[in-house]
Amino acid sequence: MKGTYLGEFEELVLLTVAMRYDDAYGLGITDEIEQKTGRKITLSSVHKTLKRLEEKGFITSRMGGATENRGGRQKRLFTITAYGKKALQQTYELRSSMYHSIPKIVWNL
């Protein structure tokens, strides 16, 4: 597991990048997370996290086309890398295995 540690927020962002395949950019991701979680999150924290994820190699990016509703600015579009997918998978497996190890009795309490 070493080296692939994902924080909770990082995981959320990474999941969203994977979810919005080919249309994952800062504001879009922010909207998505806000919608799904109902939490209020700041745009800058998403950008910051994206930057970190890219540095860690979980995602890559390319500059997308400029659109008028962005004042002619290009988007940076993120895609999940194989390493990222592996990390997601590992996290998922870890969680589900731990989840299934919870004794039945706990649920009945």
Place this chain on the structure above:
Amino acid sequence: MKEYTPPLLAQKFLRWYCHPDLYQEIEGDLYELYIRRRKKMSVLKANSLYWLNVITFCQPWAWRKPKQFKSFLITSDMFKNYLVSSVRSFLKQKSYFIANLLGISVAVYCLLLTIVYFQKETRVDDFHTNAQHLYRLNKKIISAGQASESAESSGAMGPYLKENFPEVQDITRVAPWWEPTVLSWEDSDLKVNEWVFVDANFFEIFSFEVLKGNPSEALRAPGQVVLTQSVANALFGVEDPLGKSIKGLHEFDYVVSAVVADPKETHLQFQCLVAWETTVPNSGFYSYNFMNNWLGQTVYTYVKLFPETNPELLKPKFTSMLEENLPKRAEEYFPYLQPFSEIYLHSSHIPYQRGLKLGSSLFLNTFGLVSLFILLIAVINYINVNTANVLPRAKEVGLRKIFGAYKKQLIVQFIIEALFLAALSFAIAYLLLFYTTPYTANFFNAPLEMNQFLKLETLLIAVGIWLMIGLMAGLYPAWLLARFQPIEAIKNLKSKGKSSQQRNALVTFQIFISTLMVLGTWIVFSQTDYMREKQLGYDSEQVVILNINNGIDTQWEGFRNKIKAHNGVQNVSVCQATIGAGGWYGTTVKVKGIEKDIDVRLFRIDAQFAKTYGLSVKEGRFFNEQMASDSNAVVVNEAFLKEVGWSLEEIRKGKHIGGEGRAKANLIGVVKDFHYEPIHQQILPVVMLLNTSRRTNVNIRVETAQISEVLDHLQQVWNDAPTRYPFEFTFANDAFEESYGKEEQLSDTLGIFAFISLIISGIGLFGLTSFTINQRTKEIGIRKVLGASTQQVILLISKRYLILGALAIVLALPIIGWTAKEWLQQFPYRIEGYEWMMTVTAIATIFLILLAVSFQSLKAALVNPIKSLKDE
């Protein structure tokens, strides 16, 4: 789709801090978000949220790397590099760097002093809210073909103006009393020098702060007196002064009606303000007609005009006023209104202004000009050293150019270098100020305080000067170097020509200024010295004057006899007049055969007067109390003879003055002219007469060896005498000392500044020659190899500077000659023939240039040519 633009400043801020790689995406996202918000909410809210976003993004991860910060023209990396190369080039020539640094520091120091002093002086009287509409009633006097100025007017003029001139809104009169007086309350006595009679509306016209009492009622009734806070504190301590009765001028009782803050930044000085009514005949306890009639000219009248009135238009009306009320003087007096705000700085042409504090615009301007000169000299040094030293830097510049530096960048680099030096100079100057401000009182009447230098306003000016120095010092060398072709610079080709011409001009200018300053100082100094040393026409060394117009005068005879008892006392004259402490008065006399009355100074004296002061009798004799006829006789001075045109022969035959309806008096003698006023004043006709009814002064001639014993003796006699006045005396020869203060201040300041400028330009010249010689070592070597003698080499190098020096002197002499003539014009007794000083200064300047240059050139000429030629 509607155009929405996020706040521009926020965008700029984002663009400034944001890492270029991240910028596009972040701004894009923010824009999208902004558009979305604009559709939902108000502009203000959307804008503030945009700002909030921009600010939340401002975190280290989104910042540019330091290197990527771009400022005006240069990047921070380059900036650092410029500083490093500045420091290196400074270190390469440590001694020149230090000389330049100190030069500019001293110049900045002088300039800062000037600025603060200027601020201080130009703000005097600014606090009076009426200042804009206030004027003082001055007059020009044209009498016997001579013009003079006076700030005094008749006591009757003010009220007349208020009544008859529709332009005049209000007037107020101010009359400082001539002599000090003593205030007494219960056991405490206090001597005050500034006892001033003022009109009841004084506090309406002027904005002095009344601390206690009702200002509008404080000066109405006779005998009301307003004290300044420091006087009130000294006299009453913790007691409330209001309503207390104190003893004051002429032993009368006065009632304290108010307390006012001490006057500070104003030309009006006072310790006690006394209700004008006190002086009005039949109303106050004095019947001072001379302060309330048309003839007496002893009062300052301040006039408040209605807004938008042109004071010039009143001039003809003044003439008709005089014709109506004072026809005797209507052809001599030309009253005019001087703007109130000009009184403090622009009144030095008016000779006699009793009891006012005045500044001098001449001193202020000289001071300002001179410190600018010093700054110029120091900056020129910097420029000269930098342009003379162009070659080593040229290599650096060449390299920079080859690696793609823009011309603009190079210029910025050299300006930054100059700014760096200037910044260091400011630090040193402020440090100097910090240690020296307590001593500035010697030059300025009051010490300047450090916090005046740290005021925002002064600091802003300082920043302005800093930039100015940076530009002045940096721009020319920068331009010169940036112009270089890199290939020339690298190849070490000498492309001097033009720059050395400019340097010649700058050196000439430096020598020019230094010559001006040295010569100017010398002339001011010798005039001051002349005035102080001039023979006054009497022997004042050992005369002590006591004023006894304070109760002792009624018992003067016993007082005199007690004084005489000491064997150190050689002579005592008890009368009204003194020389050095006033006591004489201006009046007019009639002389047979001359139509116009003659203005004279009237000395009421006793027979001992001439002996006590050592006046020398030129013709005839002095008074003799034994001769009854002498009570009807006069003695005059030489100036009187000149005025009426009598020769000594005519006098021997017998002359008299007066007659034709006035008292007639025989002329029994003529004394040599003597200075009864400071040497600034012309000696006017003097008439002396024997008058024993008014004895207000004791003039005592003392043997020099016993002076301190006699003073002790005098003190004892005084203490036994019936007076509440403290023992005080004046030495006749000290009396005029303080009147030379203005000239002394000027000569002291000029002296120091001239010295500084000499040193700075000397250092500059020294540095410049050593640079030029460095560049010419090979040339000198070759010349020597080919047989040039040491003298020829020295001449070769010195010639240029000598020519420049001569040129500077030729330019400076006419200017200083003209200025000195103008300045000396104001003194009736002045130094003559300062041409020799010019010659001496010229020779000394040439000599100093030789000194600065020859040391270096001798060094160069003595070097073995092998040394200078061996390496190539």
